[in-house]
Amino acid sequence: MSDWENTVRCISPYVPGEQPKEKDIIKLNTNENPYPPSPKVREAIEAFKYGDLRLYPDPDASELVKGIADLHKSKPSQVFVGVGSDDVLSVAFLTFFYSDRPVLFPDITYSFYDVWAKVYNIKYETVPLNGEMHINADDYLRVNGGIVLANPNAPTGVLESVDDIEKIVSGNPGSVVIVDEAYIDFGGESCLPLVKKYDNLLVVRTFSKSHSMAGIRIGYAIGSEKLIKYMNDVRFSINSYTMNRLTIACGAAELSDPDNFRSNCDKVVRTREYAKNALKRLGFEFPDSKTNFIFAKHETVSADLIFGELKKRKIYVRHWDKPGIENYLRITIGTSTDMRKLYDALSAILGVKEVQL
Amino acid sequence: MSDWENTVRCISPYVPGEQPKEKDIIKLNTNENPYPPSPKVREAIEAFKYGDLRLYPDPDASELVKGIADLHKSKPSQVFVGVGSDDVLSVAFLTFFYSDRPVLFPDITYSFYDVWAKVYNIKYETVPLNGEMHINADDYLRVNGGIVLANPNAPTGVLESVDDIEKIVSGNPGSVVIVDEAYIDFGGESCLPLVKKYDNLLVVRTFSKSHSMAGIRIGYAIGSEKLIKYMNDVRFSINSYTMNRLTIACGAAELSDPDNFRSNCDKVVRTREYAKNALKRLGFEFPDSKTNFIFAKHETVSADLIFGELKKRKIYVRHWDKPGIENYLRITIGTSTDMRKLYDALSAILGVKEVQL
Numbered sequence: 030m031s032d033w034e035n036t037v038r039c040i041s042p043y044v045p046g047e048q049p050k051e052k053d054i055i056k057l058n059t060n061e062n063p064y065p066p067s068p069k070v071r072e073a074i075e076a077f078k079y080g081d082l083r084l085y086p087d088p089d090a091s092e093l094v095k096g097i098a099d100l101h102k103s104k105p106s107q108v109f110v111g112v113g114s115d116d117v118l119s120v121a122f123l124t125f126f127y128s129d130r131p132v133l134f135p136d137i138t139y140s141f142y143d144v145w146a147k148v149y150n151i152k153y154e155t156v157p158l159n160g161e162m163h164i165n166a167d168d169y170l171r172v173n174g175g176i177v178l179a180n181p182n183a184p185t186g187v188l189e190s191v192d193d194i195e196k197i198v199s200g201n202p203g204s205v206v207i208v209d210e211a212y213i214d215f216g217g218e219s220c221l222p223l224v225k226k227y228d229n230l231l232v233v234r235t236f237s238k239s240h241s242m243a244g245i246r247i248g249y250a251i252g253s254e255k256l257i258k259y260m261n262d263v264r265f266s267i268n269s270y271t272m273n274r275l276t277i278a279c280g281a282a283e284l285s286d287p288d289n290f291r292s293n294c295d296k297v298v299r300t301r302e303y304a305k306n307a308l309k310r311l312g313f314e315f316p317d318s319k320t321n322f323i324f325a326k327h328e329t330v331s332a333d334l335i336f337g338e339l340k341k342r343k344i345y346v347r348h349w350d351k352p353g354i355e356n357y358l359r360i361t362i363g364t365s366t367d368m369r370k371l372y373d374a375l376s377a378i379l380g381v382k383e384v385q386l
Numbered sequence: 387m388s389d390w391e392n393t394v395r396c397i398s399p400y401v402p403g404e405q406p407k408e409k410d411i412i413k414l415n416t417n418e419n420p421y422p423p424s425p426k427v428r429e430a431i432e433a434f435k436y437g438d439l440r441l442y443p444d445p446d447a448s449e450l451v452k453g454i455a456d457l458h459k460s461k462p463s464q465v466f467v468g469v470g471s472d473d474v475l476s477v478a479f480l481t482f483f484y485s486d487r488p489v490l491f492p493d494i495t496y497s498f499y500d501v502w503a504k505v506y507n508i509k510y511e512t513v514p515l516n517g518e519m520h521i522n523a524d525d526y527l528r529v530n531g532g533i534v535l536a537n538p539n540a541p542t543g544v545l546e547s548v549d550d551i552e553k554i555v556s557g558n559p560g561s562v563v564i565v566d567e568a569y570i571d572f573g574g575e576s577c578l579p580l581v582k583k584y585d586n587l588l589v590v591r592t593f594s595k596s597h598s599m600a601g602i603r604i605g606y607a608i609g610s611e612k613l614i615k616y617m618n619d620v621r622f623s624i625n626s627y628t629m630n631r632l633t634i635a636c637g638a639a640e641l642s643d644p645d646n647f648r649s650n651c652d653k654v655v656r657t658r659e660y661a662k663n664a665l666k667r668l669g670f671e672f673p674d675s676k677t678n679f680i681f682a683k684h685e686t687v688s689a690d691l692i693f694g695e696l697k698k699r700k701i702y703v704r705h706w707d708k709p710g711i712e713n714y715l716r717i718t719i720g721t722s723t724d725m726r727k728l729y730d731a732l733s734a735i736l737g738v739k740e741v742q743l
Binding site for chain 2: 035045048064065068074087088115123125126130205228243244246264265268269275279
């Protein structure tokens with residue numbers, strides 16, 4: 030070991046889902062959208078002048094920020110943009126979770142929350158979900174240094190009511206409450222309207238799921254002007270130009286075509302509702318999902334076995350070897366064709382023959 | 387003031403150079419390259435399949451990392467990539483400057499260094515440059531928690547010798563030494579060969595200047611495998627996917643055309659050498675520059691006045707209202723045509739008539 034290694038920040042990083050480089054697989058493991066973004070994005074790429082790359086991008090990404098503000102009928106000064114919602118959440122943690130009191134989040138949730146807490150030396154405590162994988166809002170009405178909730182939650186897919194969220198936000202005027210709505214466009218009711226009422230509520234969104242643009246890296250937050258100003262001060266203290274010229278152009282183009290977006294979301298929701306029936310008939314149980322995935326456990330066969338067998342058949346789903354959820358698989362909703370192949374593979378693996386799917 | 391504001395991380399951010407939105411200006415204020423990147427970049431954009439944006443990018447940005455490794459004859463495991471060199475430097479500060487001892491850097495240097503130190507609560511001390519705006523290597527042979535040097539330095543343009551850098555790196559086995567070579571391709575001798583010898587040396591580069599791609603946001607670092615591993619652990623604890631699909635494709639394409647890169651650098655260097663004579667004749671003095679800018683002060687007229695007058699004529703240069711450098715202008719090297727207009731404007735502002743430029 031070299032001398033300088035004594036003062037390195039050592040951390041076990043978040044491990045994202047596999048991104049296999051093979052082409053002929055069915056990829057249901059990282060909650061990507063099976064449909065492409067708007068053809069307007071293609072037009073934006075075609076119209077892009079490559080010579081402009083010699084110049085820095087707009088540090089405020091104004092064109093993209095304006096598109097997001099218009100979408101949500103808010104002001105550009107209430108919008109923060111980042112390199113995916115992970116960047117947005119990371120900056121929010123760094124900015125707002127800066128006390129000696131513990132930050133609270135559920136024991137089963139997006140597994141990046143505790144990683145950010147660790148990398149930024151933020152104290153935290155996890156709060157158990159109940160038996161139906163729901164939160165109990167009252168659990169969040171105690172001393173804390175901030176709260177973060179994914180709604181719908183990941184990897185469970187469970188949606189909490191806006192009333193419960195409001196109870197938590199209004200009951201914590203001394204803390205910033207972050208609601209991570211990465212999956213809200215697949216049928217959940219957003220708590221965005223609460224932003225008008227509470228200056229301590231930050232709502233985070235992403236282009237990676239409902240906007241079919243995981244490959245472009247755009248996330249954003251909507252909150253009071255004060256919240257957004259604090260976040261931008263921290264962001265501009267880390268990197269002046271996070272959104273590049275192509276990203277800004279592609280993001281703005283996607284927002285100009287709400288019909289394609291809506292249609293893609295509707296298709297995913299229809300396929301998900303069908304999948305719920307199919308998986309039930311195959312012997313799976315799961316909390317009701319309002320996302321583009323289903324978090325399912327089989328009544329008799331272990332998740333580990335099913336995961337491995339699916340992989341052999343080139344179907345990738347997500348599995349965590351973590352106490353409490355080790356028997357669940359998180360299955361992303363793909364196209365109907367992808368899902369049909371999944372049901373066939375599951376039928377074979379589980380030895381189910383007579384079920385009509 | 388709301389209750390939650392008591393525990394916010396408050397910081398005065400780095401202020402980047404102006405990015406005016408008007409089109410008919412001469413922009414010599416943020417050290418952009420006046421020439422476009424390789425036409426291979428245009429081809430990469432044209433060949434890009436927009437539908438692929440629905441999928442996450444390669445978290446390791448392998449194609450880009452391989453291109454950088456090949457360029458510098460190092461291993462992919464010795465390359466770290468980020469969203470511009472600001473992202474790379476920010477992650478390096480967070481990873482390696484993690485002791486109670488002060489980090490050292492010159493009193494006149496890239497003004498983001500103290501901002502990163504502040505946002506991450508890193509102790510630091512600045513070390514004065516000498517009268518010729520050079521460092522004294524011996525000043526860096528004392529107790530410290532890390533060292534960061536821009537070489538050539540910004541905003542001075544002054545190059546230090548590889549021998550001086552080696553003295554500092556070899557004299558500090560207990561610290562990581564970061565050498566920020568953002569401007570090295572304009573005639574400086576790189577300390578990259580030292581990476582083989584010292585596992586505590588991290589060399590940082592960018593696509594924003596010599597590669598004409600400020601608008602794409604790519605920076606990178608080369609160091610020992612150990613250094614890069616620690617940085618990647620921190621990076622993957624903040625954001626799993628920082629480099630988007632278009633960025634990876636464009637960056638790799640630019641690296642596939644070293645001739646265009648070399649030719650652009652040569653043109654900038656020739657224009658810079660001519661500019662040195664022209665500015666001298668106009669009454670400016672400056673330390674010798676090995677970068678794509680000149681840090682100049684006029685013998686009689688204040689920088690503030692010249693800055694304002696140039697702006698009126700739609701010529702943007704950079705000026706800091708900071709003690710010690712308040713009388714300097716940092717002038718980016720543009721095309722010969724840009725520079726001719728600059729000389730004409732300066733002649734008019736300074737009332738110089740008879741100088742042959």
